[in-house]
Amino acid sequence: MNREYELTAEESGQRLDKYLAGEMTDLSRSRIKELVQAGEILVNGKKSKVSYKVQKDDLIQVIVLPLEPLKLEAENIPLDIVYEDKDVIVVNKPQGMVVHPAAGHPSHTLVNALLYHTRDLADSPEGFRPGIVHRIDKDTSGLLMVAKNAAARESLEKQLAAKSNKRQYLAIVHGNFAEEGTIDAPIGRNPKDRKQMAVVEKGKSAVTHFKVLEQYQGYSLVECQLETGRTHQIRVHMAYIGHPLAGDPLYGPRKTLPGHGQFLHAKTLGFEQPSTGEWLEFSVQPPEIFQQTVADLRKKRVK
Structure with missing residues (x-):
């Protein structure tokens, strides 16, 4: 099930990924980057880049798609x-x-x-x-x-x-x-x-x-x-x-x-x-x- 968020920026100057990482503490910056590249994060209704500098009153929409479930597989890796x-x-x-x-x-x-x-x-x-x-x-x-x-x-x-x-x-x-x-x-x-x-x-x-x-x-x-x-x-x-x-x-x-x-x-x-x-x-x-x-x-x- 997708999770959807809508944020209105209260300050200017921070990179988009850093700003969202601070506001949405359940998402890492690497995960935010993945969502931006997938077009699942929009700023004022448009696709953006992680390096975009957030401006006050920007409307940021985030759709978090579910991750693929982890698959545990045995791997022949030496152990001490x-x-x-x-x-x-x-x-x-x-x-x-x-x-x-x-x-x-x-x-x-x-x-x-x-x-x-x-x-x-x-x-x-x-x-x-x-x-x-x-x-x-x-x-x-x-x-x-x-x-x-x-x-x-x-x-x-x-x-x-x-x-x-x-x-x-x-x-x-x-x-x-x-x-x-x-x-x-x-x-x-x-x-x-x-x-x-x-x-x-x-x-x-x-x-x-x-x-x-x-x-x-x-x-x-x-x-x-x-x-x-x-x-x-x-x-x-x-x-x-x-x-x-x-x-x-x-x-x-x-x-x-x-x-x-x-x-x-x-x-x-x-x-x-x-x-x-x-x-x-x-x-x-x-x-x-x-x-x-x-x-x-x-x-x-x-x-």
């Missing part, structure tokens, strides 16, 4: 499986891999790879993320736990809710600071940019514990431990205290370390085995680019 039993899989996700299919990246995800590896993945309410109980960003590397059956999913989700599991990360951040502490600041959608999350008064509770491990000229190596698991939590919290992650395209400065996105790695994962209650804990080294960057930075270590 750290541990597996009848209930869970612990996988070391590479940087650059999306966790599950969604609009914009319907395939080549971790879920597609898992479906090729095994038929035993717990169903998900949404249908497109079988086995997935928590996520890490596309350009974050490291450990994820995956549920192979409904009982395992329930157990792992309860552990996440009770904050009884262990999730430690390594991050390279901007600036120097020799300290450890806790960031307790609520996170929600950034009201000024829907692509970003931010510390906002009415956001969801978010707690990150951090410890500075090493300091270099202009950068520090930090260990972060999640108590909660909000979207972009470490990235938002470290930027909030003035030390954004190196390479972060959303929350960090442009002048930063060369790489392929934020230098963030899910190093350690610990949880109770769903059937036996045994404590399981795993650690993996960061990817080569992360390790090499640290090695280069250590040449200019701050004592």
Whole structure:
């Protein structure tokens, strides 16, 4: 079923895609671009371009056609499986891999790879993320736990809710600071940019514990431990205290370390085995680019 919207612009000067992304928070700028190109967004009754500068009192009509349903298909993509039993899989996700299919990246995800590896993945309410109980960003590397059956999913989700599991990360951040502490600041959608999350008064509770491990000229190596698991939590919290992650395209400065996105790695994962209650804990080294960057930075270590 189509959704139709009609907006009257209250200000001038913004690009059409940026203006609509701010007014219609359920649509991304890429989706808006698709609708403009398909002729489903009209300005004053005429087709327009995403670069059009909106003028005050412009009448903007938007017709949102339904997206094609996602199709989950098994793909023969190599996986780095750290541990597996009848209930869970612990996988070391590479940087650059999306966790599950969604609009914009319907395939080549971790879920597609898992479906090729095994038929035993717990169903998900949404249908497109079988086995997935928590996520890490596309350009974050490291450990994820995956549920192979409904009982395992329930157990792992309860552990996440009770904050009884262990999730430690390594991050390279901007600036120097020799300290450890806790960031307790609520996170929600950034009201000024829907692509970003931010510390906002009415956001969801978010707690990150951090410890500075090493300091270099202009950068520090930090260990972060999640108590909660909000979207972009470490990235938002470290930027909030003035030390954004190196390479972060959303929350960090442009002048930063060369790489392929934020230098963030899910190093350690610990949880109770769903059937036996045994404590399981795993650690993996960061990817080569992360390790090499640290090695280069250590040449200019701050004592």
